Amino acid sequence: MIIRILFCFLLLPFFLQKAHCQLRAVSESINLEDSSQLAEQKRIQTLISFPNVSRIPYYTDKQALQAIKKYSNAKNEAALYPVLYDYVSKFGIENFFKDNMLLWQLAALEEARGDTLAAIQLYKLVLKHYQEGVELGLVQDQMKKLLLENKDDFVPLKYYYELVEFRKEIDTLRPPQGVYINMGNEINSNAGDYGPALSPDNSLLLFTSKRNTIRQGLKERENEDLMFSRNESGYWMPAEPLTPVNSPYNEGSATISPKGNQLVFTRCGAPDGVGSCDLYISDMQEDGSWGTARNLGKSVNSLYWDSHPSFSHTGDTLFFASDRTGGFGMTDIYFTHKTVGGAWSAPKNMGPVINTRSSEVSPFYHPGHHVFYFSSNGHLLNFGEFDIYKSHRLEHIWGEPKNIGPLVNGQGSEFYFTIDAQSKNLYYARSVENKMANLDLYSFPLPMEAQPLATTQLKGSLRNEETGKPFSNGIVSIIDLDNGVEVAPKFLRSDGSFEFQLINNNNYLIVIQGDEFFRLEEIFFLDGDKEFHRKVASVSSRLKFENMKFDNGKAELKTSMFADLDKIIDFLLDNPDFTLKIEGHTDSDGDPQLNLDLSQRRADAIKSYLVEFGKLDPSRIEAIGYGSAKPIVEEKTEQDKQLNRRVEFNIVRK
Structure with a gap:
């Protein structure tokens, strides 16, 4: 029995963890040899x-x-x-x-x-x-x-998952699916839990929680505290309050230095505060506890809101968000660095490439790569409210931010996040109802669009092999065969082109499907920027294959027919609103009734193959033998007879 492994990849790229601009944007990798x-x-x-x-x-x-x-x-x-x-x-x-x-x-x-x-x-x-x-x-x-990348390039997830669900009974391979995993009762509570941060070795998780309350007179008020959990043998231990950092005021949004010896966090409403929320720092003591926190002072904090700190690799630069005056928008991202004397310098704005006239928050410097992540509602490609973006370091500036895609960024807001050093998981807060109340912490496998090393460009196009015209109605899926990293599928653009950013030196499968052409499947190894331009056959209403020739007087299928029959199977599986009519024809030699019976047996044999090996609904396929009743040429030569001995496939949309 044929194991249709390639087919399953077509509609399950999520499960594997419009003239097109031919020049790359600043944020993308370049060929240094040019x-x-x-x-x-x-x-x-x-x-x-x-x-x-x-x-x-x-x-x-x-x-x-x-x-x-x-x-x-x-x-x-x-x-x-x-x-x-x-x-x-x-x-x-x-x-x-x-x-x-x-x-x-x-x-x-x-x-x-x-x-x-x-x-x-x-x-x-x-x-x-x-x-x-x-x-x-x-x-x-x-x-x-x-024709820059836009939201319409990406296949809507709901639509894609519906196609996957339709085919679940016929796929023979189940690639892993990226699933949101609730971090469980050891971490989450019945109150809001959000703002995760990991230590450099991923052994310590810090986060903000509203689980603790403070009594004021006869009333209790909600209080934000920092919590921590240690990872032991792959399991997160029950979360505990981070004492003595926590106070009667609100604490949250922490970051740990690369050496693990300093903690910077936000405290709001404290009497020693410069603004409404300030950045504070605490040092690790000899006994492993955190020392008394101290305000970073007026040199860093403003009269307004300063929060969401994130250390650089070296620990001498601190990124944070602020709504102070003099910025580009509602909230901007700034950075400060340690001077020779150990003091923190006056903050500088990250500039107009990162910041916009709207809001940028939640800066995060990847612990293993020079890649800067943040959340924004002001950048051009946006799937919801606040989306997560990434930017690569380009010498002394940061490159154009790229949206990390619809597998993470939904219709709501994505912020307060962190990524582990191995780029395996993204940790952030979300709620099923897409509301800010009662947030829980989740982990999610980091998809290709968010991977720090996904900088190698794959671009290509698909055209009609007969006319040379582009196909614009189709879906392009890329599957990482080595690491199982999910890649969000895209539509073909109006000029038949597509483009992806992938991790270099990996094996991939590309699958392009549509209702105007036969599916294309090809495995390739990505070794530097690659162009993938292909031509495929168009699906017309009536098809005839050169290899669909039976032996004289016989109705048994030959192995040479299987490839063409598999194309038919793929097309019908990809397009469930189409039906197929198989028409068997013979030449005029011999008894007309025997020819009629022979043509019917041949049509039936083909139908049986499609149903058995393609798992297709028999009601979608009609097999009719016409014998010699419908010749396409007058038979004068043996070649004429060969032309009339044929099988035709008539594809019809319901």
Whole structure:
């Protein structure tokens, strides 16, 4: 019996843990051997570093602005470009919303010069920081021409899972499924539990909980405390309060230094506080306990809300979120570093690539890679409210953030999260009802889109092998065969293209399905950026295969027929709203009744194969033998007879 292993992969990529822009965005890996591309990449990095962001609130130069206006009116792009480029590169924070149109103007110039990479980066900045009055629709239209990744590229999970459910009775292999796992009663309580943080060796889990209450007079009030749990032999022990860090005030959002000797957390409402919520630090004592916490002071904390700290690899840089004045949006991400004397420096804004006119929170520096994660409701690709994004370090700046995809980011908000050092699991709070009340901590296998090493580009296209035209109605699935990491499937774009970011040096299976073509399946090894351009046969209403030829006077199937029959099986399994009519035909030699019987037996044999090996519903397949009643040519030669001896497949949508 044929074991249809490849088929199961087609619709189960989740279970395995529109002209297309041919240049990569800044956040993506580049071929360092391409010196011209590397030089261009560095030029763009220099532009988007915006050194004035943390130095001055607003940059202006009347003489330069007059020159920009003069050259613009004269449509002298050659003279305009260097002046405008220099001016934009000196932007302060306020320039991004006050002079947003200059960003747009420079983006259009870069595009006109043929520099799509720079144009994309600048158009993104326009959209991230636009204010009322800007011709937003025009910018969005221009972006659509560049066809960047958007939410519509991804297959909706509900639809995909429905297809999987339909096929569960016929799949012979069950790849592992990424499942949200509640961390259990040892960690979660009947109150809100959220804000997880792991020690560098993953042995200690810190999180915030509202399980403890404080009595004030005759009433009890909810109190946020830090809790901890130790991992022993793969199991999390019952959570305990983190004393003496906890106080009558609210504590939460902790981070542990790489050496495990310092703890930074948030405390709100304390009398020694600078603002509403401040960052505090505590040192590990010789006996393994945490010492008295001290406020990081006015050099770091503001008069407002400062929270969500995260250490860098070396422990000398601290990232955090704040709603202090002077930022790009509602809440921005900042960083501070230790000076030579051990004090923490004045915080600097992470800049306009990371921060937007909306809110960025929950910074997280991956413990094993130079990859920066955070949550935002202001970036361009967004599946819900707050989504999680990742950004790779590019020398002295951070690259364009990428959404980590719909397997994690849903219709609600995803923040307060952490990732283990091995990039196996994402830990964060969620509720089944998608409400903020009664949050529980969950773990979830880290999908491909969130993996720190998923930087190698696979891009390709699918076309009709007869006409050369692109197929635009189809689903592309990628399966990691080595690690079982889930990859969110995508639709083919209008030009037949697709694109994924994958982990290099792994074996993958690509499966492309649709109702206009026969499924494509191919295993490949990813060794650097790869282009995957293929042509496949179109599915017309009436099909005839060259290999569907029986021996003279016989109705037994031959092995040469199996590949074509398997294509039919795959198509019918992929498209349950189609039925099949099998038509058997013979030439005019011999007795007409015997020919009729022979053609019927041949059609029946094919139907039996499809039903038995494809597990197809027999009611979807009609087998009819016509004998010699329907010739396609007049029989004058032996070749004419061969043409009339045929089996045709008529595929019909219900």
